[in-house]
Amino acid sequence: xxxxxxxxxxxxxxxxxxxxxxxxxxxxxxxxxxxxxxxxxxxxxxxxxxxxxxxxxxxxxxxxxxxxxxxxxxxxxxxxxxxxxxxxxxxxxxxxxxxxxxxxxxxxxxxxxxxxxxxxxxxxx
Amino acid sequence: xxxxxxxxxxxxxxxxxxxxxxxxxxxxxxxxxxxxxxxxxxxxxxxxxxxxxxxxxxxxxxxxxxxxxxxxxxxxxxxxxxxxxxxxxxxxxxxxxxxxxxxxxxxxxxxxxxxxxxxxxxxxxxxxxxxxxxxxxxxxxxxxxxxxxxxxxxxxxxxxxxxxxxxxxxxxxxxxxxxxxxxxxxxxxxxxxxxxxxxxxxxxxxxxxxxxxxxxxxxxxxxxxxxxxxx
Numbered sequence: 001x002x003x004x005x006x007x008x009x010x011x012x013x014x015x016x017x018x019x020x021x022x023x024x025x026x027x028x029x030x031x032x033x034x035x036x037x038x039x040x041x042x043x044x045x046x047x048x049x050x051x052x053x054x055x056x057x058x059x060x061x062x063x064x065x066x067x068x069x070x071x072x073x074x075x076x077x078x079x080x081x082x083x084x085x086x087x088x089x090x091x092x093x094x095x096x097x098x099x100x101x102x103x104x105x106x107x108x109x110x111x112x113x114x115x116x117x118x119x120x121x122x123x124x125x
Numbered sequence: 126x127x128x129x130x131x132x133x134x135x136x137x138x139x140x141x142x143x144x145x146x147x148x149x150x151x152x153x154x155x156x157x158x159x160x161x162x163x164x165x166x167x168x169x170x171x172x173x174x175x176x177x178x179x180x181x182x183x184x185x186x187x188x189x190x191x192x193x194x195x196x197x198x199x200x201x202x203x204x205x206x207x208x209x210x211x212x213x214x215x216x217x218x219x220x221x222x223x224x225x226x227x228x229x230x231x232x233x234x235x236x237x238x239x240x241x242x243x244x245x246x247x248x249x250x251x252x253x254x255x256x257x258x259x260x261x262x263x264x265x266x267x268x269x270x271x272x273x274x275x276x277x278x279x280x281x282x283x284x285x286x287x288x289x290x291x292x293x294x295x296x297x298x299x300x301x302x303x304x305x306x307x308x309x310x311x312x313x314x315x316x317x318x319x320x321x322x323x324x325x326x327x328x329x330x331x332x333x334x335x336x337x338x339x340x341x342x343x344x345x346x347x348x349x350x351x352x353x354x355x356x
Contacts, residue, residue, distance in 0.1 A: 011342075048299065
Protein backbone atom coordinates (compact mmCIF):
# COMPACT_ATOMS: atom_id res chain seq x y z
CA UNK A 1 0.00 0.00 0.00
CA UNK A 2 1.55 3.24 -1.11
CA UNK A 3 0.17 6.40 0.30
CA UNK A 4 0.98 10.03 -0.23
CA UNK A 5 0.02 11.88 2.90
CA UNK A 6 -1.40 15.32 3.19
CA UNK A 7 0.25 16.41 6.42
CA UNK A 8 -2.47 19.01 6.97
CA UNK A 9 -4.91 16.25 7.91
CA UNK A 10 -4.62 13.74 10.73
CA UNK A 11 -2.58 10.83 9.43
CA UNK A 12 -4.74 8.16 11.07
CA UNK A 13 -7.83 9.40 9.20
CA UNK A 14 -5.97 9.17 5.90
CA UNK A 15 -4.87 5.62 6.66
CA UNK A 16 -8.45 4.70 7.58
CA UNK A 17 -9.74 6.21 4.32
CA UNK A 18 -7.22 4.28 2.32
CA UNK A 19 -8.16 0.97 3.92
CA UNK A 20 -11.87 1.72 3.46
CA UNK A 21 -11.19 2.51 -0.18
CA UNK A 22 -9.32 -0.78 -0.63
CA UNK A 23 -12.25 -2.66 0.90
CA UNK A 24 -14.84 -0.80 -1.19
CA UNK A 25 -12.93 -1.55 -4.38
CA UNK A 26 -12.40 -5.14 -3.22
CA UNK A 27 -8.63 -4.94 -3.24
CA UNK A 28 -9.07 -6.17 0.31
CA UNK A 29 -11.66 -8.88 0.79
CA UNK A 30 -13.54 -10.17 3.83
CA UNK A 31 -11.20 -11.95 6.27
CA UNK A 32 -8.04 -10.76 4.51
CA UNK A 33 -5.28 -10.13 7.00
CA UNK A 34 -4.03 -6.56 7.24
CA UNK A 35 -0.28 -5.99 7.66
CA UNK A 36 0.81 -5.77 11.30
CA UNK A 37 0.97 -2.35 12.89
CA UNK A 38 4.76 -2.45 12.89
CA UNK A 39 5.01 -3.58 9.27
CA UNK A 40 2.63 -0.92 8.06
CA UNK A 41 4.23 1.78 10.23
CA UNK A 42 7.63 1.07 8.71
CA UNK A 43 6.26 0.99 5.21
CA UNK A 44 4.39 4.27 5.54
CA UNK A 45 7.05 5.80 7.80
CA UNK A 46 4.57 6.81 10.45
CA UNK A 47 4.45 6.37 14.20
CA UNK A 48 3.23 2.88 15.20
CA UNK A 49 0.77 4.54 17.62
CA UNK A 50 -0.84 6.35 14.67
CA UNK A 51 -1.45 3.03 12.93
CA UNK A 52 -2.71 1.48 16.12
CA UNK A 53 -5.22 4.28 16.33
CA UNK A 54 -6.33 3.84 12.70
CA UNK A 55 -6.87 0.09 13.26
CA UNK A 56 -8.71 0.71 16.53
CA UNK A 57 -11.05 3.22 14.94
CA UNK A 58 -11.76 0.87 12.04
CA UNK A 59 -12.54 -1.83 14.56
CA UNK A 60 -14.86 0.48 16.44
CA UNK A 61 -16.83 0.98 13.23
CA UNK A 62 -16.92 -2.78 12.67
CA UNK A 63 -14.88 -2.57 9.48
CA UNK A 64 -12.07 -4.77 10.75
CA UNK A 65 -11.75 -7.23 13.62
CA UNK A 66 -8.78 -8.32 15.70
CA UNK A 67 -7.93 -11.82 16.75
CA UNK A 68 -5.62 -11.97 19.69
CA UNK A 69 -2.14 -13.04 18.65
CA UNK A 70 -3.24 -13.44 15.04
CA UNK A 71 -3.63 -9.93 13.75
CA UNK A 72 -6.24 -7.64 12.25
CA UNK A 73 -8.63 -8.82 9.55
CA UNK A 74 -11.16 -7.29 7.19
CA UNK A 75 -14.67 -7.72 8.57
CA UNK A 76 -17.34 -9.71 6.77
CA UNK A 77 -20.43 -7.74 7.68
CA UNK A 78 -23.19 -7.93 5.10
CA UNK A 79 -23.47 -4.87 2.85
CA UNK A 80 -20.18 -3.50 4.15
CA UNK A 81 -18.82 -2.84 0.68
CA UNK A 82 -22.00 -1.08 -0.37
CA UNK A 83 -22.10 0.90 2.85
CA UNK A 84 -18.50 2.01 2.44
CA UNK A 85 -19.09 2.96 -1.17
CA UNK A 86 -22.16 4.98 -0.21
CA UNK A 87 -20.27 6.66 2.61
CA UNK A 88 -17.34 7.62 0.42
CA UNK A 89 -19.56 8.68 -2.48
CA UNK A 90 -21.42 10.96 -0.11
CA UNK A 91 -18.19 12.59 1.02
CA UNK A 92 -17.12 13.17 -2.59
CA UNK A 93 -20.50 14.62 -3.54
CA UNK A 94 -20.89 16.77 -0.46
CA UNK A 95 -17.56 18.43 -1.08
CA UNK A 96 -18.29 18.76 -4.81
CA UNK A 97 -21.68 20.37 -4.23
CA UNK A 98 -20.29 22.67 -1.58
CA UNK A 99 -17.52 23.86 -3.88
CA UNK A 100 -19.88 24.35 -6.82
CA UNK A 101 -22.17 26.41 -4.60
CA UNK A 102 -19.23 28.50 -3.49
CA UNK A 103 -18.54 29.16 -7.16
CA UNK A 104 -22.09 30.51 -7.41
CA UNK A 105 -23.83 27.65 -9.23
CA UNK A 106 -27.49 27.05 -8.48
CA UNK A 107 -28.73 23.53 -7.75
CA UNK A 108 -30.27 23.28 -11.20
CA UNK A 109 -27.03 24.41 -12.82
CA UNK A 110 -25.06 21.85 -10.80
CA UNK A 111 -27.32 19.03 -12.03
CA UNK A 112 -27.06 20.25 -15.60
CA UNK A 113 -23.29 20.53 -15.48
CA UNK A 114 -23.04 16.99 -14.08
CA UNK A 115 -25.14 15.55 -16.94
CA UNK A 116 -23.08 17.47 -19.46
CA UNK A 117 -19.76 16.37 -17.94
CA UNK A 118 -20.76 12.74 -17.59
CA UNK A 119 -21.21 12.57 -21.36
CA UNK A 120 -17.83 14.22 -21.92
CA UNK A 121 -16.06 11.92 -19.49
CA UNK A 122 -17.70 8.88 -21.08
CA UNK A 123 -16.21 9.82 -24.43
CA UNK A 124 -12.76 9.93 -22.87
CA UNK A 125 -12.86 6.69 -20.87
CA UNK B 126 -0.79 7.56 31.67
CA UNK B 127 2.64 7.37 33.27
CA UNK B 128 5.03 10.28 32.70
CA UNK B 129 8.61 9.16 32.11
CA UNK B 130 9.88 12.74 32.06
CA UNK B 131 8.55 15.81 33.76
CA UNK B 132 10.19 19.22 33.62
CA UNK B 133 8.84 22.04 35.74
CA UNK B 134 9.88 25.63 35.40
CA UNK B 135 13.32 24.54 34.23
CA UNK B 136 15.90 27.33 33.96
CA UNK B 137 19.50 27.31 32.88
CA UNK B 138 21.85 30.25 32.52
CA UNK B 139 25.35 30.34 31.14
CA UNK B 140 26.79 33.39 32.89
CA UNK B 141 24.31 36.08 31.87
CA UNK B 142 22.89 34.22 28.86
CA UNK B 143 19.60 32.53 29.67
CA UNK B 144 19.28 29.31 27.68
CA UNK B 145 16.14 28.03 29.41
CA UNK B 146 13.57 30.33 30.98
CA UNK B 147 11.10 28.15 32.84
CA UNK B 148 10.52 25.30 30.42
CA UNK B 149 7.65 22.91 31.24
CA UNK B 150 7.35 19.60 29.45
CA UNK B 151 6.01 16.13 30.15
CA UNK B 152 6.65 12.98 28.18
CA UNK B 153 4.36 9.99 28.54
CA UNK B 154 5.44 6.41 28.37
CA UNK B 155 5.17 4.94 24.88
CA UNK B 156 5.26 8.29 23.09
CA UNK B 157 7.60 9.87 20.59
CA UNK B 158 7.86 13.58 21.24
CA UNK B 159 9.32 16.09 18.82
CA UNK B 160 11.10 19.01 20.48
CA UNK B 161 11.10 21.60 17.73
CA UNK B 162 12.82 24.92 17.58
CA UNK B 163 15.43 26.90 15.67
CA UNK B 164 19.12 26.98 16.53
CA UNK B 165 19.77 28.57 19.91
CA UNK B 166 16.23 28.03 21.21
CA UNK B 167 17.40 25.82 24.09
CA UNK B 168 16.75 22.33 22.69
CA UNK B 169 20.22 20.95 23.31
CA UNK B 170 20.46 22.51 26.76
CA UNK B 171 17.16 20.88 27.69
CA UNK B 172 18.34 17.49 26.48
CA UNK B 173 21.69 17.81 28.20
CA UNK B 174 19.94 18.38 31.51
CA UNK B 175 17.77 15.32 30.89
CA UNK B 176 20.87 13.31 30.02
CA UNK B 177 22.51 14.37 33.28
CA UNK B 178 25.32 16.32 31.65
CA UNK B 179 24.25 19.78 32.81
CA UNK B 180 22.63 20.88 36.05
CA UNK B 181 19.64 23.20 35.93
CA UNK B 182 20.09 26.66 37.45
CA UNK B 183 16.59 26.39 38.96
CA UNK B 184 13.39 24.43 38.51
CA UNK B 185 13.40 20.68 38.24
CA UNK B 186 13.44 17.82 35.83
CA UNK B 187 12.52 14.29 36.86
CA UNK B 188 13.01 11.11 34.90
CA UNK B 189 11.06 8.10 36.14
CA UNK B 190 10.48 10.18 39.27
CA UNK B 191 14.14 10.88 39.95
CA UNK B 192 16.55 13.73 39.40
CA UNK B 193 19.19 13.09 36.73
CA UNK B 194 22.00 10.98 38.18
CA UNK B 195 23.35 7.45 38.21
CA UNK B 196 19.92 5.81 38.08
CA UNK B 197 18.49 7.98 35.30
CA UNK B 198 21.64 7.53 33.21
CA UNK B 199 21.07 3.79 33.38
CA UNK B 200 17.63 4.14 31.79
CA UNK B 201 18.30 7.01 29.38
CA UNK B 202 19.98 6.41 26.05
CA UNK B 203 21.32 9.68 24.70
CA UNK B 204 22.43 10.58 21.20
CA UNK B 205 24.30 13.88 21.42
CA UNK B 206 24.58 16.22 18.45
CA UNK B 207 28.36 16.11 18.72
CA UNK B 208 30.84 13.42 17.89
CA UNK B 209 32.31 11.35 20.67
CA UNK B 210 34.18 8.56 18.94
CA UNK B 211 37.90 8.26 19.55
CA UNK B 212 40.10 8.47 16.49
CA UNK B 213 41.68 5.03 16.79
CA UNK B 214 38.36 3.21 17.07
CA UNK B 215 36.95 0.73 14.65
CA UNK B 216 33.20 0.19 14.66
CA UNK B 217 33.64 -2.98 16.69
CA UNK B 218 35.60 -1.03 19.32
CA UNK B 219 32.79 1.49 19.60
CA UNK B 220 30.36 -1.41 20.09
CA UNK B 221 32.63 -2.92 22.76
CA UNK B 222 32.87 0.48 24.45
CA UNK B 223 29.09 0.74 24.72
CA UNK B 224 28.81 -2.85 25.86
CA UNK B 225 31.27 -2.23 28.68
CA UNK B 226 29.56 0.98 29.67
CA UNK B 227 25.89 0.01 29.65
CA UNK B 228 24.39 -3.07 31.27
CA UNK B 229 21.33 -2.83 29.01
CA UNK B 230 23.33 -2.97 25.77
CA UNK B 231 21.96 -5.70 23.50
CA UNK B 232 24.71 -7.07 21.27
CA UNK B 233 22.34 -9.05 19.11
CA UNK B 234 20.31 -5.97 18.37
CA UNK B 235 23.48 -4.02 17.58
CA UNK B 236 24.49 -6.70 15.07
CA UNK B 237 21.05 -6.51 13.43
CA UNK B 238 21.16 -2.75 13.25
CA UNK B 239 24.70 -2.71 11.85
CA UNK B 240 23.55 -5.02 9.11
CA UNK B 241 20.47 -2.92 8.44
CA UNK B 242 22.64 0.20 8.23
CA UNK B 243 25.18 -1.64 6.07
CA UNK B 244 28.05 -0.83 8.41
CA UNK B 245 31.13 -3.03 8.55
CA UNK B 246 32.46 -3.68 12.07
CA UNK B 247 36.05 -3.55 10.80
CA UNK B 248 35.75 -0.03 9.37
CA UNK B 249 37.67 2.61 11.17
CA UNK B 250 35.40 5.26 12.66
CA UNK B 251 37.41 8.17 11.31
CA UNK B 252 36.98 6.89 7.75
CA UNK B 253 33.17 7.11 7.97
CA UNK B 254 31.17 9.76 6.15
CA UNK B 255 28.90 12.06 8.13
CA UNK B 256 25.84 10.01 7.23
CA UNK B 257 27.53 6.77 8.26
CA UNK B 258 28.65 8.27 11.55
CA UNK B 259 25.06 9.28 12.29
CA UNK B 260 23.95 5.75 11.46
CA UNK B 261 26.57 4.33 13.82
CA UNK B 262 25.60 6.71 16.61
CA UNK B 263 21.97 5.73 16.20
CA UNK B 264 22.86 2.03 16.12
CA UNK B 265 24.66 2.34 19.44
CA UNK B 266 21.90 4.33 21.08
CA UNK B 267 19.03 2.11 19.86
CA UNK B 268 20.87 -1.05 20.89
CA UNK B 269 20.29 -0.20 24.50
CA UNK B 270 17.06 -1.32 26.17
CA UNK B 271 16.37 2.09 27.66
CA UNK B 272 13.18 3.62 29.00
CA UNK B 273 13.87 6.98 27.43
CA UNK B 274 15.77 7.65 24.22
CA UNK B 275 17.02 11.17 23.67
CA UNK B 276 17.99 11.91 20.09
CA UNK B 277 19.52 15.32 19.46
CA UNK B 278 19.32 16.11 15.74
CA UNK B 279 19.58 12.54 14.45
CA UNK B 280 18.98 13.79 10.89
CA UNK B 281 21.38 16.73 10.94
CA UNK B 282 23.59 16.95 7.87
CA UNK B 283 22.47 13.58 6.51
CA UNK B 284 21.43 12.99 2.89
CA UNK B 285 17.81 11.99 2.08
CA UNK B 286 18.44 8.25 1.58
CA UNK B 287 20.39 7.98 4.82
CA UNK B 288 17.59 9.96 6.46
CA UNK B 289 15.04 7.36 5.36
CA UNK B 290 17.20 4.60 6.73
CA UNK B 291 17.50 6.39 10.05
CA UNK B 292 13.73 6.96 10.22
CA UNK B 293 13.09 3.29 9.46
CA UNK B 294 15.48 2.24 12.20
CA UNK B 295 13.73 4.53 14.68
CA UNK B 296 10.25 3.23 13.78
CA UNK B 297 11.33 -0.43 13.74
CA UNK B 298 13.10 -0.30 17.04
CA UNK B 299 10.74 1.83 19.03
CA UNK B 300 8.98 -0.14 21.74
CA UNK B 301 5.73 0.88 23.37
CA UNK B 302 7.29 0.50 26.82
CA UNK B 303 9.83 3.20 26.10
CA UNK B 304 9.63 6.84 25.10
CA UNK B 305 11.59 9.04 22.81
CA UNK B 306 12.38 12.70 22.51
CA UNK B 307 13.77 13.90 19.22
CA UNK B 308 14.93 17.38 18.32
CA UNK B 309 15.07 18.59 14.77
CA UNK B 310 14.56 21.56 12.57
CA UNK B 311 13.87 19.31 9.58
CA UNK B 312 10.25 19.00 10.63
CA UNK B 313 8.89 17.98 7.27
CA UNK B 314 10.93 14.78 7.06
CA UNK B 315 9.99 13.45 10.41
CA UNK B 316 6.67 14.89 11.56
CA UNK B 317 4.76 11.69 10.88
CA UNK B 318 6.59 9.80 13.56
CA UNK B 319 5.69 12.18 16.38
CA UNK B 320 2.88 11.49 18.82
CA UNK B 321 3.31 14.86 20.47
CA UNK B 322 5.22 17.96 19.55
CA UNK B 323 6.58 20.76 21.70
CA UNK B 324 7.75 24.05 20.23
CA UNK B 325 10.60 25.68 22.08
CA UNK B 326 11.39 29.33 21.55
CA UNK B 327 13.92 31.38 23.44
CA UNK B 328 14.14 28.89 26.31
CA UNK B 329 10.40 28.37 26.78
CA UNK B 330 7.95 25.76 25.56
CA UNK B 331 5.46 27.94 23.69
CA UNK B 332 3.15 25.25 22.35
CA UNK B 333 2.72 21.58 23.14
CA UNK B 334 0.17 19.08 21.95
CA UNK B 335 -0.79 15.90 20.17
CA UNK B 336 0.38 16.10 16.55
CA UNK B 337 -2.86 14.70 15.08
CA UNK B 338 -5.04 17.01 17.14
CA UNK B 339 -2.95 20.01 16.14
CA UNK B 340 -3.35 19.08 12.47
CA UNK B 341 -7.08 18.75 12.95
CA UNK B 342 -7.59 21.97 14.91
CA UNK B 343 -5.19 24.16 12.92
CA UNK B 344 -5.78 22.54 9.53
CA UNK B 345 -2.03 22.73 9.05
CA UNK B 346 0.86 20.35 8.93
CA UNK B 347 3.29 20.45 11.85
CA UNK B 348 5.85 21.84 9.41
CA UNK B 349 3.55 24.73 8.49
CA UNK B 350 2.74 25.33 12.12
CA UNK B 351 6.47 25.40 12.87
CA UNK B 352 7.02 28.01 10.18
CA UNK B 353 4.19 30.08 11.58
CA UNK B 354 5.45 29.94 15.16
CA UNK B 355 9.06 30.70 14.21
CA UNK B 356 8.60 33.03 11.25
